[in-house]
Every structure is written in structure tokens, then in C-alpha cells.
Amino acid sequence: MSPYHHGDLRRAVLAAAVTAITENGPTAISLRDLARRVGVSHAGPVHHFKDKAGLLTALAAEGFDLLADALVETRDSGGNFVEIGVSYVRFAIEHRAHFEVMFRPDLYHSDDESVATAQQRAREVLVSGAGQVPGDRDPEVAKLAAWSLVHGFATLWNTGSLSDPGDDPESTARAVAGMLFSK
Amino acid sequence: MSPYHHGDLRRAVLAAAVTAITENGPTAISLRDLARRVGVSHAGPVHHFKDKAGLLTALAAEGFDLLADALVETRDSGGNFVEIGVSYVRFAIEHRAHFEVMFRPDLYHSDDESVATAQQRAREVLVSGAGQVPGDRDPEVAKLAAWSLVHGFATLWNTGSLSDPGDDPESTARAVAGMLFSK
DNA sequence: CGGTGCATCTTGTCGGTGACAAGTTTCGTT
DNA sequence: AACGAAACTTGTCACCGACAAGATGCACCG
Numbered sequence: 001m002s003p004y005h006h007g008d009l010r011r012a013v014l015a016a017a018v019t020a021i022t023e024n025g026p027t028a029i030s031l032r033d034l035a036r037r038v039g040v041s042h043a044g045p046v047h048h049f050k051d052k053a054g055l056l057t058a059l060a061a062e063g064f065d066l067l068a069d070a071l072v073e074t075r076d077s078g079g080n081f082v083e084i085g086v087s088y089v090r091f092a093i094e095h096r097a098h099f100e101v102m103f104r105p106d107l108y109h110s111d112d113e114s115v116a117t118a119q120q121r122a123r124e125v126l127v128s129g130a131g132q133v134p135g136d137r138d139p140e141v142a143k144l145a146a147w148s149l150v151h152g153f154a155t156l157w158n159t160g161s162l163s164d165p166g167d168d169p170e171s172t173a174r175a176v177a178g179m180l181f182s183k
Numbered sequence: 184m185s186p187y188h189h190g191d192l193r194r195a196v197l198a199a200a201v202t203a204i205t206e207n208g209p210t211a212i213s214l215r216d217l218a219r220r221v222g223v224s225h226a227g228p229v230h231h232f233k234d235k236a237g238l239l240t241a242l243a244a245e246g247f248d249l250l251a252d253a254l255v256e257t258r259d260s261g262g263n264f265v266e267i268g269v270s271y272v273r274f275a276i277e278h279r280a281h282f283e284v285m286f287r288p289d290l291y292h293s294d295d296e297s298v299a300t301a302q303q304r305a306r307e308v309l310v311s312g313a314g315q316v317p318g319d320r321d322p323e324v325a326k327l328a329a330w331s332l333v334h335g336f337a338t339l340w341n342t343g344s345l346s347d348p349g350d351d352p353e354s355t356a357r358a359v360a361g362m363l364f365s366k
Numbered sequence: 367c368g369g370t371g372c373a374t375c376t377t378g379t380c381g382g383t384g385a386c387a388a389g390t391t392t393c394g395t396t
Numbered sequence: 397a398a399c400g401a402a403a404c405t406t407g408t409c410a411c412c413g414a415c416a417a418g419a420t421g422c423a424c425c426g
Contacts, residue, residue, distance in 0.1 A: 006404080025289035027210045030383060041405045043386090048403090052384065103342050106208035110343075123346055137362065144345075144355075145332060145362035152335025153327070159286050160293075162327075163306060172327075179320065179328035180363060189375080213412060224376045226415090231374090235413065 010048040010058075012038045017059060021097035026107060031055065056101050056108035057115055063098030064118035067091050071125040082177045084129045085150040089173040092154035100158070103151075146180055153177075193231040193241075195221045200242060204280035209290060214238065239284050239291035240298055246281030247301035250274050254308040265360045267312045268333040272356040275337035283341065286334075329363055336360075 006012065016037040020029045031052055032042045049055040067088070074087035092099040101107060108115065126147060153176055156162050157169050166172055189195065199220040203212045214235055215225045232238040250271070257270035275282040284290060291298070309330060336359055339345050340352050349355055 009403080025287075027287075027290065031385095032383060042383090043406080044404055046385080046404095103338065103344060104208075104210075105342055105344075107210065138358075141358050142362055144336070145359045148335035148339060148359055149328060149332040150335070151339055152331035152333070152337075154335075155286065155338055156331060156334055159288055161286060161288075175324050176328045176331055179325060192374080214414095215412060225412090226377080227375055229375095229414080 006038070006040060006044070009038065009040060009044060013045045013048065013055065014058060014062065017055060018097045021059075021100065026056070026097070026100050026104060053108050057110075057112045059098060059101045060108050060110075061112070061115040061118045063095065063102040064115065064122045066095060066098060067102070068118065068122040068125050071122065075125065075129060081129045081146065082174065082181065084126070085146055085177040086170055086173050088126075088147075088150045089154045089157070090170055092151075092158060093169055096158055099154070103155075142180070146177070149180060150177060189221070189223060189227070192221065192223060192227060196228045196231065196238065197241060197245065200238060201280040204242075204283065209239070209280070209283050209287060236291050240293075240295045242281060242284045243291050243293075244295070244298040244301045246278060246285040247298065247305045249278060249281060250285075251301065251305040251308050254305065258308065258312060264312050264329065265357065265364065267309070268329055268360040269353055269357050271309075271330075271333045272337045272340070273353055275334075275341060276352055279341055282337070286338075325363075329360070332363060333360060 013034050016034045017029060020034060020037070031045050034055075035042050035044050038044070045055065049058060070087055070091045071084055074084050079087065102119075110116075127143065129143075129146075150173065153173055157165065196217050199217045200212060203217060203220070214228050217238075218225050218227050221227070228238065232241060253270055253274045254267055257267050262270065285302075293299075310326065312326075312329075333356065336356055340348065
């Protein structure tokens with residue numbers, strides 16, 4: 001019936017991890033539960049990820065890559081500085097599982113090469129929008145402010161910390177981000 | 184020698200938890216390790232906190248109270264809107280353990296009464312600065328933007344996500360927060 | 367001043383988990 | 397066809413959270 005070799009266990013486990021994290025948060029997952037979901041023995045995933053932190057390392061790297069892709073897409077389709085920020089928020093909400101892992105470096109091997117390069121790429125895309133900073137401000141500071149703002153909004157949204165969230169995070173994010181560059 | 188009754192086990196465990204979380208992050212702690220640190224049996228802490236989430240609930244409640252205190256102090260000593268934000272960042276860094284727990288509602292009983300009221304108080308203090316919002320903007324949006332900005336900066340700082348952090352988070356936070364209300 | 371009730375803490379236990387070691391099956395290569 | 401490596405399984409160990417039951421000491425009431 002089911003082959004001894006799964007075929008693409010690595011991908012299957014990662015997908016199961018995304019589902020499980022979306023359901024219960026990144027700390028609640030267990031390798032053994034993921035193995036069960038995928039239909040493999042309890043030590044199956046270990047072979048591909050070394051340990052639990054290794055699995056989350058792979059997820060974080062994948063996340064930074066997806067984020068960089070999303071930001072590039074927004075930038076290259078003519079999105080201005082604010083829209084890149086909105087894209088950041090959209091990613092955080094749509095890929096909540098990835099996002100939550102990415103910014104919990106205590107959960108994974110943050111010095112791993114794959115995650116470091118992916119993270120660097122995402123950072124560079126974010127930086128690339130700095131040339132579009134309106135006004136006569138210090139672009140370094142403005143960039144950091146914008147990143148902080150969208151990151152904070154996304155985090156507050158995802159943690160359910162907002163008292164009156166509304167139902168459209170994107171437009172709220174757009175309004176909030178616009179605050180940085182108006183009057 | 185050591186008395187059967189610890190005296191103030193609850194406080195001792197909370198303090199040990201703060202130390203442990205500061206060292207290894209909030210997910211790495213174990214009730215049994217805290218019990219060991221404090222010098223009681225492995226089930227000692229259970230009596231005071233019911234379960235692990237109960238311990239983190241107490242920590243979160245304590246954290247929201249400390250945050251509200253800090254913000255009130257800044258506000259009442261004449262701090263303007265920006266300085267309240269800087270105070271928020273300062274709290275997040277000085278009380279990193281508390282802060283990290285507070286915004287991980289999946290780790291504790293977020294509907295607990297004690298934590299809910301403390302959280303509400305902190306929120307109200309934050310709102311109270313809204314009257315000072317400069318310019319002619321929508322104060323609701325401006326408030327949310329400010330909160331997002333300082334929260335995001337604090338989170339990025341604490342997670343080590345900034346590529347070139349510098350050595351003075353407070354002044355950086357001040358510069359970044361000022362970005363919202365200049366030109 | 368003596369006893370009793372109760373909060374506090376201990377001991378013991380259970381299922382679940384991560385990590386590791388060793389074995390088994392399949393694949394790829396020659 | 398055979399052999400070595402890769403993929404997965406089985407087994408085990410220490411640790412953890414939760415729970416149950418027992419031991420201890422404090423406070424209060426008589």
C-alpha cells in the first residue's frame with residue numbers, strides 16, 4: 001500500500017507544520033504529531049530536519065523567501081513605499097504560521113546559512129524601497145520607522161491585541177502606514 | 184533547615200521564571216526547572232498557578248500592570264506623545280521576559296480576569312495620550328500608528344532582527360517615533 | 367492552651383515528547 | 397545482479413506537564 005519511501009516527506013512535514021502552527025501556534029507543535037499527520041513513524045521527520053529546531057529553521061527560511069518574493073512582486077508592479085508596507089502586513093496575515101516562526105529566533109537555528117541568506121534578501125528588498133521615501137528625512141530612520149510600523153501592526157493584529165480590529169486589516173494597514181508620510 | 188512552607192513561593196517562582204525566560208525565551212521554561220531553581224519539589228509551583236499556562240497568565244498580568252505603571256509615570260511627569268512611546272520601548276527592553284509573554288496569548292489564559300483588566304488599563308493609558316496627537320489627523324488612526332510603530336520597533340529590537348541595531352535603543356526609538364509627527 | 371481545619375508542599379505515577387541508536391527496506395549506480 | 401547510500405522504522409531514555417494522594421505546618425477557634 002503505502003510505500004516505504006514516502007516520496008516527498010520533507011515537503012509533507014513542512015506543510016503539516018504550517019497547518020498545525022496555524023491551528024495551535026508554533027510552540028504547540030510536536031514532531032511526533034506531525035509524523036502522525038503525515039502517516040509516518042515517529043522518527044521519520046528527524047531524518048530530514050535533524051531536530052525540531054531544524055524543522056523550524058526550514059520553515060523560517062521558506063518564510064523569508066516567500067516574504068521577499070511578495071515584496072518584490074509589489075515593488076515591481078509599481079507599488080510605492082506604503083504599498084510595500086501593506087504587502088508586508090498582508091504576508092504576515094496570509095502566512096501567519098511562517099511569520100510567527102520567522103520572528104522567534106529562539107525557536108530555530110538563526111545562524112543557519114539558508115535562513116540567514118533568505119533573511120538578508122528580504123531585508124534588501126525592504127531597503128530598496130527607501131529611495132522612494134517622501135520628504136527630506138533621513139532615509140535610514142524613515143525606513144526603520146516604516147518597517148517598525150508595519151511589523152508592529154501585523155504583530156498586534158496576529159496576536160489579537162487590538163481592541164477593535166475591524167474586518168479589513170489591509171485597508172487599516174494602509175491608513176496607518178499612510179500616517180508616516182502625510183503632513 | 185529549609186521550612187516546609189517556603190514563605191513566598193509564588194513570588195519566588197515568578198522571579199525565577201523571569202530569569203529563566205530572559206535566559207532562554209518563554210517557550211524553553213519548565214515548571215520542574217523553576218521548582219528546582221527555587222528549591223521545592225517538582226509539583227510545588229502547581230499549587231499556586233494551577234498549570235504552566237497559569238504561571239504565564241500571572242506573568243502576563245504582572246507585565247501589563249508594570250507597563251501601565253511605566254506609561255502613567257511618563258505621562259504624569261510631562262512626557263508628550265513621543266515620550267510615552269519611548270517609555271513603551273524602554274519597558275519592552277527592560278522587562279523583556281514579561282513583554283515576550285504578554286504578546287503570546289497562545290501561551291496563557293488570555294481570557295483570565297486579572298490579565299484582562301491589567302491589559303485594559305494599559306490600553307487606556309495608551310489611549311490617554313491621544314489628546315496630544317499633533318496635527319489635524321484622525322486621532323484613532325494616529326494612535327494605532329504610534330502603538331504599532333513602537334511595538335514593532337521593540338519587537339524587532341528584542342528579536343535581534345535589526346541588521347545594525349546600534350547601542351542605544353531609546354534614542355533610536357525616539358528618532359523613529361518622531362518620524363510620525365514631523366513634516 | 368489544645369485541637370482541628372485548611373493551605374502548602376511532597377511523593378508517586380501516567381502519557382506524551384525530543385533525541386538518539388540501531389535495524390530494515392528501498393533506491394541509485396555500476 | 398550487487399552493493400552502498402538514503403529513507404524510514406523500531407526501540408529506548410530522560411524529561412516534562414498533569415493529576416492523585418499523602419505529609420506537614422499554620423491559623424483560628426474553643
